[in-house]
Amino acid sequence: xxKQLLTAVLMILFLIMVASGQELTGEDIIQKxxxxxxxxxxxxxAKMTIVxxxxxxxxxxxxxxxxxxxxxxxVRYLEPRRVKDQAVLMLNNADDIWxxxxxxxxxxxxxxxxxxxKMQGSDFSYEDMGSGDAFIEDYVSKRLEDEKSExxxxxxxxxxxxxxxxxxxxxxIIWVIKENFVPIAIDYYDDKDPSRRVxxxxxxxxxxxxxxxxxxxxxxxxxxxxxxxxxEMLEVKFNIPLDDNMFTERALKK
Amino acid sequence: xxxxxxxxxxxxxxxGVLGLSWSSLAAQEKLExxxxxxxxxxxxxxxxxxxxxxxxxxxxxxxxxxxxxITFAANFDYIHYLGKTEWNVLDFLSDDVTSTIPEDMQSxxxxxxxxxxxxxxxxxxxxxxPFDLTLGKQQISLGTGYVWNPTDVFNIKxxxxxxxxxxxxxxxRLDIPLSPAYTLTALYAPEETWEKSTKLLQLKGAISHxxxxxxAVERVWPFHDYTEFDTEYMxxxxxxxxxxxxxxxxxxxxxxxxxxxxxxxxWMEKSGDFYELVVGxxxxxxxxxxxxxxxxxxTLGKSDYKDYDINDWMRFLAAEQKAIxxxxxxxxxxHPATDLLNVGLQTIYCFSDNSVAFVPTLIYSLSDNVDVxxxxxxxxxKESTVYGKNMGNGGLIRLRAYF
Numbered sequence: 001x002x003k004q005l006l007t008a009v010l011m012i013l014f015l016i017m018v019a020s021g022q023e024l025t026g027e028d029i030i031q032k033x034x035x036x037x038x039x040x041x042x043x044x045x046a047k048m049t050i051v052x053x054x055x056x057x058x059x060x061x062x063x064x065x066x067x068x069x070x071x072x073x074x075v076r077y078l079e080p081r082r083v084k085d086q087a088v089l090m091l092n093n094a095d096d097i098w099x100x101x102x103x104x105x106x107x108x109x110x111x112x113x114x115x116x117x118k119m120q121g122s123d124f125s126y127e128d129m130g131s132g133d134a135f136i137e138d139y140v141s142k143r144l145e146d147e148k149s150e151x152x153x154x155x156x157x158x159x160x161x162x163x164x165x166x167x168x169x170x171x172x173i174i175w176v177i178k179e180n181f182v183p184i185a186i187d188y189y190d191d192k193d194p195s196r197r198v199x200x201x202x203x204x205x206x207x208x209x210x211x212x213x214x215x216x217x218x219x220x221x222x223x224x225x226x227x228x229x230x231x232e233m234l235e236v237k238f239n240i241p242l243d244d245n246m247f248t249e250r251a252l253k254k
Numbered sequence: 255x256x257x258x259x260x261x262x263x264x265x266x267x268x269x270g271v272l273g274l275s276w277s278s279l280a281a282q283e284k285l286e287x288x289x290x291x292x293x294x295x296x297x298x299x300x301x302x303x304x305x306x307x308x309x310x311x312x313x314x315x316x317x318x319x320x321x322x323x324i325t326f327a328a329n330f331d332y333i334h335y336l337g338k339t340e341w342n343v344l345d346f347l348s349d350d351v352t353s354t355i356p357e358d359m360q361s362x363x364x365x366x367x368x369x370x371x372x373x374x375x376x377x378x379x380x381x382x383x384p385f386d387l388t389l390g391k392q393q394i395s396l397g398t399g400y401v402w403n404p405t406d407v408f409n410i411k412x413x414x415x416x417x418x419x420x421x422x423x424x425x426x427r428l429d430i431p432l433s434p435a436y437t438l439t440a441l442y443a444p445e446e447t448w449e450k451s452t453k454l455l456q457l458k459g460a461i462s463h464x465x466x467x468x469x470a471v472e473r474v475w476p477f478h479d480y481t482e483f484d485t486e487y488m489x490x491x492x493x494x495x496x497x498x499x500x501x502x503x504x505x506x507x508x509x510x511x512x513x514x515x516x517x518x519x520x521w522m523e524k525s526g527d528f529y530e531l532v533v534g535x536x537x538x539x540x541x542x543x544x545x546x547x548x549x550x551x552x553t554l555g556k557s558d559y560k561d562y563d564i565n566d567w568m569r570f571l572a573a574e575q576k577a578i579x580x581x582x583x584x585x586x587x588x589h590p591a592t593d594l595l596n597v598g599l600q601t602i603y604c605f606s607d608n609s610v611a612f613v614p615t616l617i618y619s620l621s622d623n624v625d626v627x628x629x630x631x632x633x634x635x636k637e638s639t640v641y642g643k644n645m646g647n648g649g650l651i652r653l654r655a656y657f
Contacts, residue, residue, distance in 0.1 A: 050593055052593050052594055056594075058593075058594070058619060058621075058622055059622060080622040080623045081288055081623050081657060082622065084288070092463075096463055101417075103419045104393065105392075105394075105395050109398070109505045109506070110512060111506075111507040111510070111511065111513075111536065112510075113510060113512065113536075113538040114512070114538055116538045116539075116542065117538050121593045121594065121619065123593075168540050191540040225592070245434070247434075248431070248434050248435075249437075249458075250429070250437065254381070
């Protein structure tokens with residue numbers, strides 16, 4: 001009887017520990033974040049609004065498709081007319097990038113350093129938009145003390161750039177919602193100075209779409225320039241059939 | 255007689271594409287109409303005067319998808335010029351060159367800008383799984399170079415403005431995807447006879463993180479002899495000749511740098527063979543500054559500037575050949591000063607005559623669909639060189655509104 005009681009107590013303690021997530025390491029959590037973010041296929045339409053230091057706004061609408069958990073990506077601009085039909089194809093987790101310029105009908109292959117460039121002058125770089133397994137492949141994760149962020153109970157992680165990585169940020173601090181493993185906020189630190197925060201991403205309006213928890217709104221704050229860019233999802237679909245032929249130079253020019 | 259038959263055939267071809275397109279358009283619900291209006295002012299200080307040329311350009315594009323497989327696209331351009339619309343090339347050249355020209359011919363070296371309305375592109379594209387067929391007047395972009403493209407026998411870019419759109423060319427183009435990474439392209443650009451028409455074959459592929467292509471072209475190259483005037487045609491004597499070109503290009507990444515190279519060897523029917531070579535590299539720093547360098551060699555260009563003659567200058571300025579000097583370098587740096595403003599500096603250096611041009615640039619976004627592009631150009635080389643002081647210093651400002 002005593003033995004059964006002890007087993008039951010141990011079981012309850014174990015379940016409490018599991019429920020509170022104490023057993024999860026930083027690597028476990030970032031793996032779950034990666035699994036949540038990188039669904040097999042996706043198709044989205046999004047509106048990007050840049051708010052400049054002077055307060056004026058620039059708005060872009062883009063359509064994107066991804067396959068193989070983000071290994072293949074295609075982004076095509078729909079608005080404004082100035083950039084309509086410009087498109088970016090990223091393959092092999094963005095190690096291969098091609099850009100299509102409709103006015104000159106020219107496709108230009110870009111080196112990976114182009115990921116550091118601002119997307120249409122916004123506060124998002126191509127690198128910030130995330131591709132494949134960057135959180136796992138390029139950073140070492142360490143779990144910090146749990147914190148509340150943006151009203152959610154969160155795991156707090158510190159990601160330190162691996163020496164062999166050429167990504168732009170020396171480290172990241174990420175707040176991950178315990179309930180669904182959505183990264184609700186990310187702080188980005190300077191390439192050379194790991195103590196200097198340069199950008200902050202805040203996500204909101206989490207909805208479950210095709211069983212995937214999805215942040216419908218993301219705002220990137222550039223803390224150096226005091227500007228911000230908002231990315232709002234207009235339509236999202238997950239796990240839809242996408243042909244491999246969509247992710248070719250031929251399709252890029254369509 | 256034969257010539258007229260081919261001219262007629264060419265027009266039937268263009269009008270056929272347009273006719274077919276318009277008749278199908280009538281049945282369409284969705285025809286996209288868009289384009290831009292462009293207002294441009296250009297100025298140059300020359301011989302103590304500052305000359306100005308103003309341009310108004312309206313481009314109207316039409317586009318319609320007849321089905322998932324068939325697309326029609328076209329654009330009409332109207333260009334209106336104002337200001338100094340006639341430029342005598344001799345005003346830019348040194349006495350060494352102009353003194354070789356008889357006095358009664360000195361008024362013939364005029365480059366004129368006259369108002370123009372034209373059909374720039376009009377084509378139909380048929381896309382099916384085994385091939386893409388593009389029929390009609392279309393842009394043809396070849397090669398990986400940014401400023402110079404040795405394998406592009408159709409276009410010559412403006413060194414000061416290399417990303418400006420190029421004109422359309424009437425052609426039948428067939429692209430056959432052999433695999434996701436490999437494409438075979440065959441192109442036929444008709445002229446008055448089969449012999450004078452352009453034939454092109456290209457294989458594009460990828461190995462690791464490098465794209466490459468191999469290209470073979472046969473084309474009649476339009477050349478003039480600018481020392482002899484043909485009074486029957488009221489133009490300089492046409493000395494066009496057939497050119498056979500074999501070349502290739504590649505683009506990829508090496509040690510973190512974007513790198514590209516392009517090479518073309520040209521066998522000429524009458525004049526001497528020559529080759530062109532481009533190698534380039536670019537990089538984006540973490541602080542967002544983008545830098546690019548390109549080296550260009552064209553053995554049609556002269557290695558000693560004292561050998562530049564009137565034919566070299568005219569063929570270069572009339573865009574019949576890509577360079578007058580043999581070896582050049584282009585260096586470009588650009589930085590986003592704010593989220594709406596990009597500032598840059600282009601430097602073009604000619605190794606053959608030690609001349610250099612500095613071209614500070616500016617791109618500003620006035621609104622979602624209106625932007626401003628401007629540059630100043632300072633030619634600092636000595637007289638008679640390609641970027642010499644006598645070419646004048648000036649600049650350009652261009653406002654473009656998209657609709």
